[in-house]
Amino acid sequence: MLARFMPQVEIVERISDHVLEPAHAAYYSAPPGQYLRLFMQARKDFLSIWRRGDYRERVSQIQLLGRQVVLVNSPDVIRDILVKRRDNYERKSPQMRRALEYLLGDGLFISDGPTWRQRRALVSDIVHKDRVPAFSPIIEQTALEMAHRWQRIPDRTTIDVLPEMAALTAEIISRSVFGRELGDASTTEVSDSFTQYQSLVDSTNPGYFLGFDEGLPMVRTPALKRAVRRLHRVVDRIVEDHLAGRGSHNSMMELLIRRQKRNPELGLDAVALRNEAATIFMAGHETTAATLTWAWYLLARAPWVERAVHDEIARVCGDRAPTLEDLPNLHWCQAVIDETLRLYPPVPILARQNREADEIGDIRVPRGSLILIVPWLLHRTESLFEAPHEFRPERFMDGRKPAPYSYIPFASGPRVCPGQHFGLTEAVLCLAILAQRFRLVLPPEQKVVPQCRLTLRPRDGLPATLVHRPPVHASAASGATPREKTQGMDVPAGSCPFSA
Numbered sequence: 001m002l003a004r005f006m007p008q009v010e011i012v013e014r015i016s017d018h019v020l021e022p023a024h025a026a027y028y029s030a031p032p033g034q035y036l037r038l039f040m041q042a043r044k045d046f047l048s049i050w051r052r053g054d055y056r057e058r059v060s061q062i063q064l065l066g067r068q069v070v071l072v073n074s075p076d077v078i079r080d081i082l083v084k085r086r087d088n089y090e091r092k093s094p095q096m097r098r099a100l101e102y103l104l105g106d107g108l109f110i111s112d113g114p115t116w117r118q119r120r121a122l123v124s125d126i127v128h129k130d131r132v133p134a135f136s137p138i139i140e141q142t143a144l145e146m147a148h149r150w151q152r153i154p155d156r157t158t159i160d161v162l163p164e165m166a167a168l169t170a171e172i173i174s175r176s177v178f179g180r181e182l183g184d185a186s187t188t189e190v191s192d193s194f195t196q197y198q199s200l201v202d203s204t205n206p207g208y209f210l211g212f213d214e215g216l217p218m219v220r221t222p223a224l225k226r227a228v229r230r231l232h233r234v235v236d237r238i239v240e241d242h243l244a245g246r247g248s249h250n251s252m253m254e255l256l257i258r259r260q261k262r263n264p265e266l267g268l269d270a271v272a273l274r275n276e277a278a279t280i281f282m283a284g285h286e287t288t289a290a291t292l293t294w295a296w297y298l299l300a301r302a303p304w305v306e307r308a309v310h311d312e313i314a315r316v317c318g319d320r321a322p323t324l325e326d327l328p329n330l331h332w333c334q335a336v337i338d339e340t341l342r343l344y345p346p347v348p349i350l351a352r353q354n355r356e357a358d359e360i361g362d363i364r365v366p367r368g369s370l371i372l373i374v375p376w377l378l379h380r381t382e383s384l385f386e387a388p389h390e391f392r393p394e395r396f397m398d399g400r401k402p403a404p405y406s407y408i409p410f411a412s413g414p415r416v417c418p419g420q421h422f423g424l425t426e427a428v429l430c431l432a433i434l435a436q437r438f439r440l441v442l443p444p445e446q447k448v449v450p451q452c453r454l455t456l457r458p459r460d461g462l463p464a465t466l467v468h469r470p471p472v473h474a475s476a477a478s479g480a481t482p483r484e485k486t487q488g489m490d491v492p493a494g495s496c497p498f499s500a
């Protein structure tokens, strides 16, 4: 009986000569009006409920039980909401707030009003693009350590790319936020507890659709409590160490504490420090891990793009490892990440709740409605992107750019991702460093199923064969300028956090 309401998701993936339409859910085709079925499917995967018509530039609405849901898929109206009328739409949806409040408290990602304004200025400054060069040695070194570990894995071994990328980005963000001294065991503890939390939360909040404007608090099951306790235990210890002057001097945590000492009116006590640190960790780790995983999938399915990436890295870097200074010349690597973020935006849904009644297009919207801006749909809208389901990194090359507000993997307006430059730098650099030495190969018959939980990931991970690439000969290194610091792949023995 229930099976009728839990339909299987049909996945489309097409590959032919130099054309790749990577995995995505087929258009939803159940008869209109079956809201229970729609709701059940959304609980399973939010990206599989869209009809062909939803992939058009327009504003539409549905009534889901007692709640109006407005879907905004037009760049002009998105600008209106995220920028021009931002005060009315600054607030995250009750689903998002309720799903994360237990873990993040009043952390920036889910706070609003005066708390959000004050913390936003603080956190933006700490992860700002001007600080990225200071953190880039952490990115380079950690990616090289992973390359070093991969080097020791026998050629053509199967690995799961998703947890590998999650470990890489967790280590990078953890060293950036907490400092180097966190240690393997604690990093694993932090990232495992996030993963577990994500698998346990229900982000649909049925109570909201039944009339509770603020949604209902999530049931705190023993498993959920354990995940939160694990995370808080590690982060609290780090906060304590930093407050006692035992922390790493260049970490983001230290910057937060210094700022608090200079501006006591910020009122950042130990719990607020934990909330902001956990927020930056979560926001910066999941998203970049998903981006890199999807990029490997796309490269594996589009060998013609993979070749262009390899040629470019060889031309720009020769046999030394890519560094921050190379990024302006790694056009293919950059375009692959840009196109990955278009096809698989790690945050595929931006959900807001309007404070006051309003009109969006010609739709009257009562206060407390659910406003959905869905980068997944927007980025695949035909009037905005030619052949929108196809993987074509070239659309981001030679100065070509999408139309304003049609490409928003980092959102836009005052709540735009403050870690955008950090995330982009990290993704391009990690891809270049690893792609220089390795390929990841997927069997043609392997099914990849995109699934949206809090972020967009391949549902069953991404098992792939790790293939070692031969070293590049110096003759390919035209114009490469070696830099002593990260030359070659040698990393001191024992310093690798990924060593088994």
Ligand code: HEM
Residues within 6 Å of the ligand: 092, 108, 109, 110, 120, 123, 127, 279, 280, 283, 284, 285, 287, 288, 291, 341, 345, 346, 347, 349, 350, 351, 408, 409, 410, 411, 414, 415, 416, 417, 418, 419, 420, 422, 423, 424, 427
């Ligand atoms: C490719 C990587 C990343 C992507 C695609 C991404 C995407 C996003 C998006 C879409 C939002 C807004 C969500 C919404 O409005 O509902 C966001 C917010 C945020 N991101 Fe990122 N992000 C990435 C990397 C990072 C990194 C590396 C950091 C930190 C170092 C970071 C820190 C944050 C924070 C703190 C917020 C909350 C901002 C606020 O609510 O004011 N992100 N991110």
